Amino acid sequence: MAVIEVEHLHKSYGGDIAVDDVSFTVGEGEIFGILGPNGAGKTTTVECLSGLRPADRGRLRVLGLDPRTERDAVRRVLGVQLQESGLPDKLRVREALDLFASFHPDPADIPALLDRLGLAAKAAAPYRTLSGGQKQRLAIALAVVGRPRVVVLDELTTGLDPHARHATWELVEQIRAEGVTVVLVTHFMAEAERLCDRVALIDAGRVVALDTPAGLARRAGQQQRMRFRPSAPLDEDTLRALPEVTAVTWRGPQLEVTGTGDLVVAVTSLLARRQVIAADLRVDQATLDDAFIALTGREHPQPGPAGTR
Numbered sequence: 001m002a003v004i005e006v007e008h009l010h011k012s013y014g015g016d017i018a019v020d021d022v023s024f025t026v027g028e029g030e031i032f033g034i035l036g037p038n039g040a041g042k043t044t045t046v047e048c049l050s051g052l053r054p055a056d057r058g059r060l061r062v063l064g065l066d067p068r069t070e071r072d073a074v075r076r077v078l079g080v081q082l083q084e085s086g087l088p089d090k091l092r093v094r095e096a097l098d099l100f101a102s103f104h105p106d107p108a109d110i111p112a113l114l115d116r117l118g119l120a121a122k123a124a125a126p127y128r129t130l131s132g133g134q135k136q137r138l139a140i141a142l143a144v145v146g147r148p149r150v151v152v153l154d155e156l157t158t159g160l161d162p163h164a165r166h167a168t169w170e171l172v173e174q175i176r177a178e179g180v181t182v183v184l185v186t187h188f189m190a191e192a193e194r195l196c197d198r199v200a201l202i203d204a205g206r207v208v209a210l211d212t213p214a215g216l217a218r219r220a221g222q223q224q225r226m227r228f229r230p231s232a233p234l235d236e237d238t239l240r241a242l243p244e245v246t247a248v249t250w251r252g253p254q255l256e257v258t259g260t261g262d263l264v265v266a267v268t269s270l271l272a273r274r275q276v277i278a279a280d281l282r283v284d285q286a287t288l289d290d291a292f293i294a295l296t297g298r299e300h301p302q303p304g305p306a307g308t309r
């Protein structure tokens, strides 16, 4: 059974269409990414799914429950971390967790959760004194304290430095390893590539592609490029004869081979048969960034180096 079903979701604010016929399903134990530019309708989609906003039209189910008519039941199985936590500045970490735990019949062990999320030393700290990374970890803790079967994480690592972002990714992987299904809203291509099993690329309220990160990158149609220094003379025509190869060019002492499909496997197997070593090998693959541009027809607005927008 699909854990999440979204069929023909529509949502407008006044006359403005935010979500325009979005459909997807998420399987048990998946990390499913919702990726897209600012204003694409990602947050609105997950808010409707979580029962925080009523959809105008469409069928939504979380473990078979309707977030509109069975909101309390959905709350018991679905944990949400949204962009703004809205926690009072003076609320202490432990108090926030105790409060959220009180909404659930069988909450997680709070000291163990604090420990796992690296917040044990901050249990008595007021919210406003936490760093960006600590606030994000608390937001994750609040989303999982009710031991949900599904967790929605929205813009989890925006504003975090690379170290904190990697630490947060590991937490998401741990959550999934415990059998929780994860819906991850993100701007970061690298985040989607690292974490997500499948991704829905949303643009202007519509799903423009739904695939694995690698599948999306392949769809971008971008060529792959290999560069290396052959350890022994090599007949370029044998490379050109490979069906995966589209061009072979010398760049100084380096050979540049471009192509599609399983280019790397085809070229490296040929080299192995000829007993040639590919020294200084570098491979450039199409990335989700390429896919984004190819599928939406515009540049992906990358957050700044520290993930700020």
Ligand SMILES: Nc1ncnc2c1ncn2[C@@H]1O[C@H](COP(=O)(O)OP(=O)(O)OP(=O)(O)O)[C@@H](O)[C@H]1O
Residues within 6 Å of the ligand: 013, 016, 017, 018, 036, 037, 038, 039, 040, 041, 042, 043, 044, 045
């Ligand atoms: N409460 C609201 N009232 C009116 N319009 C809204 C409201 N919330 C969102 N919108 C509009 O709906 C559209 C989709 O917004 P949404 O927040 O769902 O997009 P998003 O993909 O999550 O964007 P971001 O990445 O910037 O968070 C945008 O045009 C936004 O301005």
